[in-house]
Amino acid sequence: MAFVLEPVFPVEPWCQQLSEWLTRSPGFFAGKPVILDVSACCEHMRDVVLIVGKLEKLGIRVMGIDGAKPEWLGPGLPPAVTGGRSASAVEVPAAVNGEAPPQTPAAVETRQQSGNLFIETPVRSGQTIYAEGDVTIIGSVASGAEIVAGGSIHVYGALRGRAVAGATGNSKARIFARRFEAELVAIDGLYRTAEDMPAGLRGKAVQAWLQDDKIETAVLA
Numbered sequence: 001m002a003f004v005l006e007p008v009f010p011v012e013p014w015c016q017q018l019s020e021w022l023t024r025s026p027g028f029f030a031g032k033p034v035i036l037d038v039s040a041c042c043e044h045m046r047d048v049v050l051i052v053g054k055l056e057k058l059g060i061r062v063m064g065i066d067g068a069k070p071e072w073l074g075p076g077l078p079p080a081v082t083g084g085r086s087a088s089a090v091e092v093p094a095a096v097n098g099e100a101p102p103q104t105p106a107a108v109e110t111r112q113q114s115g116n117l118f119i120e121t122p123v124r125s126g127q128t129i130y131a132e133g134d135v136t137i138i139g140s141v142a143s144g145a146e147i148v149a150g151g152s153i154h155v156y157g158a159l160r161g162r163a164v165a166g167a168t169g170n171s172k173a174r175i176f177a178r179r180f181e182a183e184l185v186a187i188d189g190l191y192r193t194a195e196d197m198p199a200g201l202r203g204k205a206v207q208a209w210l211q212d213d214k215i216e217t218a219v220l221a
Helices: 013-024 045-057
Strands: 003-005 034-037 065-066 106-112 117-118 128-130 135-137 148-149 153-159 162-165 176-179 185-186 190-193 206-210 217-218
Touching: 034 045, 034 206, 106 206, 117 128, 128 135, 135 148, 148 153, 153 162, 162 176, 185 206, 190 217
Parallel strands: 003 034, 034 065, 106 128, 117 135, 128 148, 135 153, 148 162, 153 176, 162 185
Antiparallel strands: 176 206, 185 190, 206 217
């Protein structure tokens, strides 16, 4: 599963709207695979370069580009992707009276804007936990749940969902899990999926950290 961004003309107002929304929902794209669909807004390679550059400034890393001519994609640009299948759309909500829009019933979010967050109950599927500091969970994280932390993440149970550490630009953040079964781990915008991690880690106590722009993992003694 990946998020698909579809810029529209004119690009500048579209990027400004996206920037304002990210101000209200920091860390939303952190660690999430993002595809850029340029089929409706680009006529030249320079248009692709411009949009990718603007997204990088917003902290959004594009993993692939759809709708571009092969000759438009060269060194320094993400590769082409094809064969995707549409799921459900996620609309960028507008602010109402300067306030962020309410969450949809399908997503339950726990948000703490400052300091560390300590949770003594399991995190259920569909829940999102967000804190600007560290997140510590005494319990398990279910498949389909997401933990987003500006600092490190500590899970004293099974980690089966998505763990996104260092979401506010902290490359020193780490992820610790007593039983590692994560669907995805991310640190400071870089991520690894379950398919990309050593099979020997599953079910063991594991830590993950960032080294040389790569997520490293190791079993805890």
